[in-house]
Amino acid sequence: MSLIELHDLCKTYNTAAVPVRAVRNVSLQIEKQEFTAIVGPSGSGKTTLLNLIGGLDKPTGGSIFVEGKDIATLKANDLIDFRLHHIGFVFQAYNLIPVFTAKENVEFIMLLQGVSKAKREQRALELLESVGLGDRVNSFPTQLSGGQQQRVAVARALASRPSFVLADEPTANLDSHTAGALLDMMAQLNREFEMTFIFSTHDPRVIKRAHRVVTLEDGAVKSDIRQNEAAEGTE
Amino acid sequence: MYLTLSWRNLWRNKKRTLIAAASVFLAVLVAVVMRSMQIGSYAYMISSSVKFYTGYMQVQGNGYWENRSLNNSITLSEKQRAEIAQIPHVTSVVPRLEAFSLVSFGRVTKVAQVTGVDPATENNMTELKKRLVQGRYLTESPGGVLIAQGLADLLHVSVGDSVVLYGQGYHGVIAAAMLPVAGIVKFPIARMNNTMVFLTLTNAQDIYSTDGRITSLAVMLDDVRNQTDVFNALRSLVCDRYTLMTWEEMMPDLVQGIALDNASGLIMLIILYLVIAFGVFGTVMMMTTERAKEFGVLISVGMKRKRLIWVTTLETIFLAFLGAVSGAVVSLAVITYFHYHPIPITGSAASMFELLGVRPIFYFSTDPGLLINQALVVLLITLATALYPLFFIKRLQPVQAMHG
Numbered sequence: 001m002s003l004i005e006l007h008d009l010c011k012t013y014n015t016a017a018v019p020v021r022a023v024r025n026v027s028l029q030i031e032k033q034e035f036t037a038i039v040g041p042s043g044s045g046k047t048t049l050l051n052l053i054g055g056l057d058k059p060t061g062g063s064i065f066v067e068g069k070d071i072a073t074l075k076a077n078d079l080i081d082f083r084l085h086h087i088g089f090v091f092q093a094y095n096l097i098p099v100f101t102a103k104e105n106v107e108f109i110m111l112l113q114g115v116s117k118a119k120r121e122q123r124a125l126e127l128l129e130s131v132g133l134g135d136r137v138n139s140f141p142t143q144l145s146g147g148q149q150q151r152v153a154v155a156r157a158l159a160s161r162p163s164f165v166l167a168d169e170p171t172a173n174l175d176s177h178t179a180g181a182l183l184d185m186m187a188q189l190n191r192e193f194e195m196t197f198i199f200s201t202h203d204p205r206v207i208k209r210a211h212r213v214v215t216l217e218d219g220a221v222k223s224d225i226r227q228n229e230a231a232e233g234t235e
Numbered sequence: 236m237y238l239t240l241s242w243r244n245l246w247r248n249k250k251r252t253l254i255a256a257a258s259v260f261l262a263v264l265v266a267v268v269m270r271s272m273q274i275g276s277y278a279y280m281i282s283s284s285v286k287f288y289t290g291y292m293q294v295q296g297n298g299y300w301e302n303r304s305l306n307n308s309i310t311l312s313e314k315q316r317a318e319i320a321q322i323p324h325v326t327s328v329v330p331r332l333e334a335f336s337l338v339s340f341g342r343v344t345k346v347a348q349v350t351g352v353d354p355a356t357e358n359n360m361t362e363l364k365k366r367l368v369q370g371r372y373l374t375e376s377p378g379g380v381l382i383a384q385g386l387a388d389l390l391h392v393s394v395g396d397s398v399v400l401y402g403q404g405y406h407g408v409i410a411a412a413m414l415p416v417a418g419i420v421k422f423p424i425a426r427m428n429n430t431m432v433f434l435t436l437t438n439a440q441d442i443y444s445t446d447g448r449i450t451s452l453a454v455m456l457d458d459v460r461n462q463t464d465v466f467n468a469l470r471s472l473v474c475d476r477y478t479l480m481t482w483e484e485m486m487p488d489l490v491q492g493i494a495l496d497n498a499s500g501l502i503m504l505i506i507l508y509l510v511i512a513f514g515v516f517g518t519v520m521m522m523t524t525e526r527a528k529e530f531g532v533l534i535s536v537g538m539k540r541k542r543l544i545w546v547t548t549l550e551t552i553f554l555a556f557l558g559a560v561s562g563a564v565v566s567l568a569v570i571t572y573f574h575y576h577p578i579p580i581t582g583s584a585a586s587m588f589e590l591l592g593v594r595p596i597f598y599f600s601t602d603p604g605l606l607i608n609q610a611l612v613v614l615l616i617t618l619a620t621a622l623y624p625l626f627f628i629k630r631l632q633p634v635q636a637m638h639g
């Protein structure tokens with residue numbers, strides 16, 4: 001059984017004018033520990049696909065199994081709980097709670113999970129250390145650069161001990177150097193914590209760091225390539 | 236941590252939060268001070284008016300209020316009077332015998348309201364002695380009468396002269412007497428100043444052959460708020476042998492005046508509440524909508540809507556309490572100050588008070604119930620605005636919110 005199995009997945013938006021087929025008949029299997037990039041031009045359906053996998057949106061056809069569970073059958077509140085315990089999210093922007101420090105932002109997700117205060121604090125500090133922000137734990141988001149903010153978001157995504165991390169264009173708002181560094185860090189966490197990452201991007205310099213590249217075109221899978229891991233990390 | 240989150244969220248936009256809290260604060264302050272002044276002034280007007288003559292209530296013979304006849308007079312034994320005086324919150328009972336008679340001096344004759352009073356208790360209640368402008372106060376012996384100044388002028392009578400009383404006594408007996416004028420009293424109300432004649436109760440009972448009877452027993456209380464309790468106690472004491480008249484029945488004009496003023500006060504309060512409701516609502520609405528993206532992220536990463544609603548509700552609770560509690564504290568200080576340093580009334584409004592012979596002041600009530608009520612109403616109105624984030628978050632679609 002794969003970690004994530006998509007069978008003939010479809011999502012059609014019924015807009016006023018014409019129905020938009022954002023995701024068409026996507027079948028994919030994603031294994032544990034994979035470091036997968038979903039690529040494609042703007043409007044190709046990357047966000048829609050990730051939202052479907054993350055249980056943020058309902059498919060109009062096909063099915064999504066995460067760890068063998070059909071997430072389309074979950075009720076609204078159970079789905080929120082499922083996301084909390086099984087999926088780590090990194091978004092393009094507005095990831096962090098602006099009135100919380102880096103440490104508090106990472107802690108908060110564990111508070112939602114009901115983790116004790118002592119454990120929360122310890123894990124938050126460890127994670128911030130491993131994303132390279134050990135010296136900025138008490139900084140507020142506005143005091144951090146865009147790259148640093150995304151690192152906190154990655155630390156938060158890992159904090160809940162999810163089955164996998166979904167990152168929708170995490171580097172879109174970063175310059176290419178910072179973007180490369182963030183991806184290197186994610187790749188390192190992928191190795192160290194054996195954490196599965198699925199991220200979308202249309203930045204070629206980011207794409208080359210992925211082990212597997214799934215290319216979308218008009219909502220359908222155009223290609224699915226496994227790259228040599230040796231290509232990673234060389235700037 | 237949820238508390239911290241709410242508290243810090245509240246101060247994201249310090250100026251806006253302060254303005255909202257200040258408007259809640261001001262609403263409580265204005266509402267409490269306004270109501271305190273109104274309620275306080277009504278109580279002051281009522282206590283001044285009842286003290287003037289009628290008392291808070293009177294025990295009368297059945298039919299006396301309509302007929303004003305000595306034939307409707309009553310006998311209250313010492314024991315009965317003592318029982319009434321012992322009802323909790325009753326401060327004094329004042330017996331009177333009232334009779335309309337003719338008063339003559341020389342060639343002038345006028346109609347007067349002749350009132351037999353117990354000099355000591357009457358003075359305790361109405362401070363009749365203070366109204367003396369000439370002569371001395373009533374005593375059992377030597378007897379004599381007090382004549383209101385206006386009537387004395389009409390009769391051209393002065394202290395030391397003797398006037399003739401002539402009227403009808405109990406059951407049609409002729410009542411006539413010649414009595415020396417002991418003193419002249421001045422009333423601020425013309426109707427009383429031109430008609431009142433006072434003599435001792437025993438003297439009056441003699442002249443009108445009523446043999447220990449009285450026409451009314453005025454009852455004074457410590458506070459108008461205890462009126463209902465006393466009324467009920469009194470009712471069970473006298474059953475239906477006698478009629479009980481309250482000041483509301485005896486002074487309907489006063490009741491109407493208060494009701495009218497109170498209604499306009501309540502309308503102003505409602506306007507105030509509405510202004511506050513919209514002001515705070517606007518702030519809460521802004522605090523909510525500007526964070527739609529953030530809410531979207533939080534629900535996406537696994538925060539239940541219920542928890543998020545709790546966080547936003549806490550923000551409103553903080554805001555409401557901040558304003559309402561500080562408002563309550565400051566208004567308590569303000570009304571306590573004005574309670575002891577009342578504001579003098581000037582202009583035309585003052586004449587109404589002077590008519591009653593009381594100090595023209597705005598009297599402030601320090602009734603804690605009033606403070607609590609107003610603070611609570613404003614608090615609840617503010618809290619009600621928390622319904623906006625509640626519905627907003629319930630309907631929020633995280634995906635749309637994050638990208639919209």
Ligand SMILES: Nc1ncnc2c1ncn2[C@@H]1O[C@H](COP(=O)(O)OP(=O)(O)O)[C@@H](O)[C@H]1O
Nearest residue numbers: 013015020022041042043044045046047048049
């Ligand atoms: N909520 C929506 N309603 C209607 N059409 C949508 C909606 N979201 C996305 N789309 C359409 O679906 C297609 C795929 O969008 P998206 O998944 O955002 O692509 P990408 O993330 O690759 O840029 C686009 O044509 C977009 O216009």
Ligand SMILES: [Mg+2]
Nearest residue numbers: 046047048169
């Ligand atoms: Mg996108």
